[in-house]
Amino acid sequence: MSEAKEQITQAAALALIAELFSEAPEGVVPEATRETLLGWDSMGTLLLMAELDERFGVSLDDAGLDEMESIGDIINFMGQQGIIVD
Amino acid sequence: MSKVLTTGARLAGVSSCVPAKVFDNQQDTTGFDPDEIKKVVAMAGIRQRKVADDSICSSDLCLKAAKNLLEDLQWEPSSIDALVMVTQTPDYFLPSSACLIHRDLGLSDHCASFDVGLGCSGYPYGLWLGAMMIQTGSAKRALILHGETPSRFTHPDDRATYLLFGDAGSATAIEASSSNEQWGFCLHSDGSGYSDLIIEGGGFRNRSPENDRDHFLNMHGANLFNFTVKRVPTLINDTLELTEKAVADVDAFIFHQSNKFIMHHIAKKCALPTAKVPIILDRFGNSGGPSVPLTLTQTYLDKQITEPQTLMLLGYGVGLSWSSALLQLHSDIRLNHCEL
Numbered sequence: 001m002s003e004a005k006e007q008i009t010q011a012a013a014l015a016l017i018a019e020l021f022s023e024a025p026e027g028v029v030p031e032a033t034r035e036t037l038l039g040w041d042s043m044g045t046l047l048l049m050a051e052l053d054e055r056f057g058v059s060l061d062d063a064g065l066d067e068m069e070s071i072g073d074i075i076n077f078m079g080q081q082g083i084i085v086d
Numbered sequence: 087m088s089k090v091l092t093t094g095a096r097l098a099g100v101s102s103c104v105p106a107k108v109f110d111n112q113q114d115t116t117g118f119d120p121d122e123i124k125k126v127v128a129m130a131g132i133r134q135r136k137v138a139d140d141s142i143c144s145s146d147l148c149l150k151a152a153k154n155l156l157e158d159l160q161w162e163p164s165s166i167d168a169l170v171m172v173t174q175t176p177d178y179f180l181p182s183s184a185c186l187i188h189r190d191l192g193l194s195d196h197c198a199s200f201d202v203g204l205g206c207s208g209y210p211y212g213l214w215l216g217a218m219m220i221q222t223g224s225a226k227r228a229l230i231l232h233g234e235t236p237s238r239f240t241h242p243d244d245r246a247t248y249l250l251f252g253d254a255g256s257a258t259a260i261e262a263s264s265s266n267e268q269w270g271f272c273l274h275s276d277g278s279g280y281s282d283l284i285i286e287g288g289g290f291r292n293r294s295p296e297n298d299r300d301h302f303l304n305m306h307g308a309n310l311f312n313f314t315v316k317r318v319p320t321l322i323n324d325t326l327e328l329t330e331k332a333v334a335d336v337d338a339f340i341f342h343q344s345n346k347f348i349m350h351h352i353a354k355k356c357a358l359p360t361a362k363v364p365i366i367l368d369r370f371g372n373s374g375g376p377s378v379p380l381t382l383t384q385t386y387l388d389k390q391i392t393e394p395q396t397l398m399l400l401g402y403g404v405g406l407s408w409s410s411a412l413l414q415l416h417s418d419i420r421l422n423h424c425e426l
Contacts, residue, residue, distance in 0.1 A: 041122070041125055042125060042126060042129060042246075042307075043125045043126075043128065043129040045308070046129055046311065046347055046348075049308060049311055049312070050311075050315075050347070050351050053312075053315050053351075054351070054354075054355065059312040059316070060308060060312070061308055061309050061312060062282075062306040062307070062308040062309045064308075065308050
């Protein structure tokens with residue numbers, strides 16, 4: 001597992017994603033998808049990438065983005081990068 | 087060696103030229119969802135673009151810029167020893183666009199004229215070539231042209247690219263000088279990222295692709311974002327270190343106008359004051375490497391330069407390739423801008 005610059009809880013990660021995607025927190029759950037979240041668009045993706053870079057020192061490439069279909073996929077990625085701790 | 091200091095050259099003039107035709111992303115775009123357009127415009131910061139129709143090539147834009155500049159400088163064509171055309175949108179595979187411009191400017195047959203196939207990083211690379219030619223005595227006067235028409239290689243159905251690009255050409259005049267002024271250059275490449283910004287068809291790897299989309303730009307945005315945020319801050323710091331300067335010593339950081347969000351992100355990372363990072367892509371679009379000299383003319387054309395201005399010029403993108411130049415604008419520089 002990679003060592004991120006900062007570590008947060010899963011609940012904090014979901015709240016962060018809600019903020020970046022300009023979505024109500026209650027809608028940002030692991031089952032939510034690109035289709036159900038209007039804020040998960042090109043702007044939201046760029047904001048997420050910038051936050052991952054600046055705050056956590058983590059990069060997300062095109063291949064990784066293509067594989068993300070749900071918020072749960074984003075959370076899994078953040079976990080693999082050592083960002084999320086329980 | 088990727089970091090070098092040169093002496094013996096002065097920047098005599100910079101001229102830019104853009105197409106007169108304006109494309110308003112929100113008013114003139116059809117086929118995309120209006121809300122999607124609004125989001126792309128907000129993210130990239132591009133409201134309008136200057137776009138060439140099929141009759142205008144990079145060489146046309148550069149030629150007009152060069153003619154204006156030579157007239158302004160009162161340089162005889164026969165006095166020019168080198169002509170470098172930096173472009174990835176040439177008129178033909180062969181001959182070089184530099185040779186076409188050589189013909190149109192009436193340059194001497196003693197003038198070395200050639201193309202350089204670089205895009206986004208092209209301007210600092212072009213200046214470096216000119217500076218090296220001057221320093222070695224290969225040339226007393228060099229014209230560095232940099233032009234692109236990227237709006238002509240984006241597919242109208244591609245939401246990722248169609249709204250981003252504008253077109254521009256430029257001409258920069260460099261000549262030998264007895265001044266000890268140093269210019270600093272940092273030049274880098276990473277070919278492993280070649281496919282992140284690519285036109286796959288039409289070249290000799292695939293002359294006649296079955297898929298027509300292969301004649302148009304394919305961009306991997308996330309990879310380019312990661313490349314930019316990884317490489318450009320280091321580039322800025324390395325250039326400051328090479329030239330023994332601090333952020334406070336630099337009057338303007340002139341970025342390749344790629345994307346407003348990304349430029350702001352990097353400026354914030356490097357603690358660059360917003361006032362020192364001019365942004366023009368809102369009204370010109372991303373014109374690739376020529377966006378650097380275009381930003382230079384747009385920033386300084388209407389200003390009276392009373393003290394030397396220290397500029398850091400930054401190019402990054404296709405290749406992958408990234409580069410910087412640090413030099414000074416003096417009060418005697420000739421600047422102009424026109425439309426075609």
